[in-house]
Amino acid sequence: MTQKIVIELPLHCAKCKKKILAICTTADGVTTVTLEREGRDRVVIKGENIDPAKITECLREKVTKNAELVSVAMED
Known part of the structure; x- marks a missing residue:
């Protein structure tokens, strides 16, 4: 079973995005990380x-x- 986790946080600049991706991708068990900017930054x-x-x-x-x-x- 796959987990889908949604975290809301402000995406101010490219440096912040890079830090966020680095933290999320190095966590144990993570297969994909996606940034969403539709209405709210997630x-x-x-x-x-x-x-x-x-x-x-x-x-x-x-x-x-x-x-x-x-x-x-x-998710299945």
């Missing part, structure tokens, strides 16, 4: 056995305090 992470709280906490510490975990869903 990061969609897919993979198996991912700890969403740990990723959100790391983004808050290293990129922005405004990172918010929106949803965690299981």
